[in-house]
Amino acid sequence: MTETIDVKPETEHELVLARIIAAPREKIFRAWTDPEILKQWFVPKPWTIARAELDVRPGGKSLIVMRDPEGNEYPNPGVFLDVVENKKIVTTDAYTDAWTPAAKPFMTMILTLEDAGEGKTRYIARALHWSAEDVAAHEKMGFHEGWGQCAEQLEEVAARL
Amino acid sequence: MTETIDVKPETEHELVLARIIAAPREKIFRAWTDPEILKQWFVPKPWTIARAELDVRPGGKSLIVMRDPEGNEYPNPGVFLDVVENKKIVTTDAYTDAWTPAAKPFMTMILTLEDAGEGKTRYIARALHWSAEDVAAHEKMGFHEGWGQCAEQLEEVAARL
Numbered sequence: 001m002t003e004t005i006d007v008k009p010e011t012e013h014e015l016v017l018a019r020i021i022a023a024p025r026e027k028i029f030r031a032w033t034d035p036e037i038l039k040q041w042f043v044p045k046p047w048t049i050a051r052a053e054l055d056v057r058p059g060g061k062s063l064i065v066m067r068d069p070e071g072n073e074y075p076n077p078g079v080f081l082d083v084v085e086n087k088k089i090v091t092t093d094a095y096t097d098a099w100t101p102a103a104k105p106f107m108t109m110i111l112t113l114e115d116a117g118e119g120k121t122r123y124i125a126r127a128l129h130w131s132a133e134d135v136a137a138h139e140k141m142g143f144h145e146g147w148g149q150c151a152e153q154l155e156e157v158a159a160r161l
Numbered sequence: 162m163t164e165t166i167d168v169k170p171e172t173e174h175e176l177v178l179a180r181i182i183a184a185p186r187e188k189i190f191r192a193w194t195d196p197e198i199l200k201q202w203f204v205p206k207p208w209t210i211a212r213a214e215l216d217v218r219p220g221g222k223s224l225i226v227m228r229d230p231e232g233n234e235y236p237n238p239g240v241f242l243d244v245v246e247n248k249k250i251v252t253t254d255a256y257t258d259a260w261t262p263a264a265k266p267f268m269t270m271i272l273t274l275e276d277a278g279e280g281k282t283r284y285i286a287r288a289l290h291w292s293a294e295d296v297a298a299h300e301k302m303g304f305h306e307g308w309g310q311c312a313e314q315l316e317e318v319a320a321r322l
Contacts, residue, residue: 011261058219059243081242081260082220090260094291099242099251099269100172101291108260130255130262 002151007124013135015127017147023158025113025121029086031158032111038064041153044146058082059098062091077102088112106134123151163312168285174296176288178308184319186274186282190247192319193272199225202314205307219243220259223252238263249273267295284312 007018021028031037035052042049043066050073051065058080066074079098082090094105107127114122125147129135168179182189192198196213203210204227211234212226219241227235240259243251255266268288275283286308290296 013262092260094255094266095269099253099271099289101174101269101289103291105255105266105291108256108262110260128260128262130264130266 002123002148002155004148005122010126011128013129013132015129015135015139015143017123017125017127017144017151019123019148019151020116021121021123021151021155021158022119023121023155023161024119025115026086027158027161028113028121028123028154029089030161031154032089033083037157037161041150041157044149045153054080056080056083056089061097081108086113105130107138125151163284163309163316166283171287172289174290174293176290176296176299176304178286178288178305178312180284180309180312181277182282182284182312182316182319183280184282184316184322185280186276187247188319188322189274189282189284189315190250191322192315193250194244198318198322202311202318205310206314217241217244217250222258242269247274266291268299286312 002019002021005018005020007016009016031041033054033056035054038052039049042064046069048067049064050067051063053063055061060080062078062080064076066076076093077096078091078093079095080091082088089111090108092108094102096102107129110126110128112124116122127138127143129138163180163182166179166181168177170177192202194215194217196215199213200210203225207230209228210225211228214224216222221241223239223241225237227237237254238257239252239254240256241252243249250272251269253269255263257263268290271287271289273285277283288299288304290299
C-alpha cells in the first residue's frame with residue numbers, strides 16, 4: 001500500500017496526487033516510460049490499455065489508448081514537454097504531436113520522483129488545467145480515486161521489476 | 162522589401178506569413194533571439210517593445226512587453242517549446258513559464274528559416290490556434306498586416322547586423 005502525503009497545489013487550477021511508493025524512482029520511471037510496463041498499471045482495473053506508444057523526450061509524441069470492459073477504446077494523444085531521467089516527466093494533451101494543437105487543451109501533468117529513503121519514492125503527480133471548469137470536471141471525473149488506484153497498481157508492478 | 166510567397170496552412174486553425182527576406186538565416190535567428198535586436202522590429206511602429214527577456218531553449222521563458230504610442234504596456238509571457246539554431250523557433254502563450262498554464266492559451270508560433278540562395282531566407286511563420294474562434298479573431302486583429310509589417314522591419318534591422 002502506498003502512503004498518502006500532504007502536498008498542496010502550486011498553481012491555480014491544479015489537482016495533486018502525492019504518495020510514498022515502496023519502489024525506487026528508477027523503477028517507477030521505467031514503469032512510466034516503457035510501454036509494455038505502463039500497460040500493466042496506467043488505468044484503474046478492469047479497464048485496460050489497448051495500445052501505448054511513447055517517444056520519451058521533449059517534443060516526443062505519446063499515444064495511450066484506454067479500453068473499457070465493453071471493449072470501447074479511448075485514444076489519448078499527447079506530447080512530452082520535459083523529461084529528466086528518473087526524476088521528472090511533463091506531458092500535455094494540448095498538442096497531438098509537436099506542435100499540432102489538440103481539439104481541446106485539457107491538462108498538463110508534472111510528475112516528480114524523489115528519494116524517500118529505504119528504497120522508497122516521494123511520488124508527486126500534479127494535474128494543471130487552463131480553467132476552473134476543467135479542474136472541477138477532472139475532480140468530479142474521479143481524479144483522486146482514479147490516480148490513487150493507479151498509484152497502487154504502479155507500486156505492485158514496480159515491485160516485480 | 163520582402164517578397165511574399167505562397168505557403169498554405171498545415172493545420173486546421175492556422176495563419177501563415179511566408180516571405181523571402183533579404184538576409185541570411187543566421188542574422189534573422191539573431192534578430193529573434195537577442196532581446197536588444199528583437200526590440201527594434203518586433204511590433205509594428207509606432208508601437209515599441211518596452212522590455213524583452215528571452216531564455217532561448219526548450220522550456221525557457223519569454224516575456225515581451227509591448228507599448229502603445231500612449232505609453233500603455235501589454236505584457237506577453239510565453240515559453241519556448243523548441244529551438245534549433247538558425248533554423249527553427251517554436252513558442253507558445255499557453256504557458257507563462259514551464260509549465261504554468263496561462264489564463265488563456267491562444268496560439269503556438271512555429272518559425273522556420275531556410276536558405277533561399279543569394280544570402281536570402283525563406284521565412285515561414287505559422288500561428289496555430291486551438292479554436293476556430295481564436296484564428297478568426299487573430300485574423301481580424303490584423304495578423305497579416307501586423308506580421309507583414311514586422312517582417313519588413315526585421316529585414317531592415319537584419320541588413321544592419
